[in-house]
Amino acid sequence: MPNKKDDVYGDHISHKFNNELTELKTQFLNMGGLVESQVERAVQALVDGDGHQAEDVRAGDKRVDKMEVDLDEEATLIIARRQPTARDLRLVIAVIKMVADLERVGDEAKKIAKMAIKLSEEGQAPRGYVEIRHIATHVLSMLHDALDAFARLDSEQALRVMKEDKRVDEEYQAAARTLLTFMMEDTRNISRCMSVMWVLRALERVGDHACNIAENVIFMVKGEDVRHTPVEEAEKVVGR
């Protein structure tokens, strides 16, 4: 029964292929979990003035980089070996793009950790910390929701993440204005306030990357590229 045999063989291939895709998704989510914790721990180290934990975050970036390289290699191998099309291909390509976003979130965590070390050496700089905590909580929940939207292929949740980005930008602008005022009040605040400003900027970038991931989830699920389109347009795509 050659047909039977072919089917079994075909099933075997497709079973292995599915396993590979699942493994790719799992690895991606592991990387996502790691960079989430990197950002969280960097901000905590900053707020606590804990130079030791900040050093730990800096060292941890090597693991993030390693995961980026491994995931890229795995994704490329899947394309070469399995020649996926349609939805499967969109998944693999989206992973390649989102991995770059995660790696950059890791870089932002490293920058925050560097500022944490600098600030802990200079002594406390309580000004601006409220703003940092606030924006950090916001962008971390965006990142978490974007990864969750990927895990569940939930384009509606991805859309909600996209909508948050504007609010983060507004919060960032407001925080930057507040810091500018502190700097003008007393020139001795300038250097420390600049460090806080870089941290705010890094966090705002984390929000941007979460947004990029969300756009990729919509692309994977709906097959339409919603980057550079107004949110109302993305809304229509998701509603289809």
Added chain:
Amino acid sequence: MPNKKDDVYGDHISHKFNNELTELKTQFLNMGGLVESQVERAVQALVDGDGHQAEDVRAGDKRVDKMEVDLDEEATLIIARRQPTARDLRLVIAVIKMVADLERVGDEAKKIAKMAIKLSEEGQAPRGYVEIRHIATHVLSMLHDALDAFARLDSEQALRVMKEDKRVDEEYQAAARTLLTFMMEDTRNISRCMSVMWVLRALERVGDHACNIAENVIFMVKGEDVRHTPVEEAEKVVGR
């Protein structure tokens, strides 16, 4: 002569495939040329206090975004239709990644244009402009060389671009320190110096993206991932 016919058919397919790859490369280089000019014109608008040209750059970012979407679609289609492997697959995947870098360079040009508008409205801020010109020239030549390395698949030139990145970082740090001094001298300088600082940061990011493109060129040519490896390691890979 079925064999002859098969060959002709095969040649035809591979001829079309080659055309598609060449077209992808050309489109990528066109996008590269556009973002180069966006950065150049944004910096010129800033130095000249030319709000009109800055507006032009901001509007031009829509073209950059459009090219990103088109190139991504084209690259995905090539993978789906031609199922490239080995070197061809590396080229297509590298293009997908480098397109994201170019789009971000475009974003940085837009940010510089925004600052140019702000500064032109507030009146001249000659302080820090020397530093901006200097770093702009440096990162623009890196970007140009990285694109050139891609066009000629020249991994040695790509390696030279990677080596420049450290120098740009040093120049950026020095410029940031100078600006901090201006801010401390007179609090009335703070707001304008902050704008100049964001421009410097944007330019430093352009250098990072040029470096990413260079790393991808080495990956395409040598098949080895030199991201996150010391330059000496990349040197060995290119020397092989």
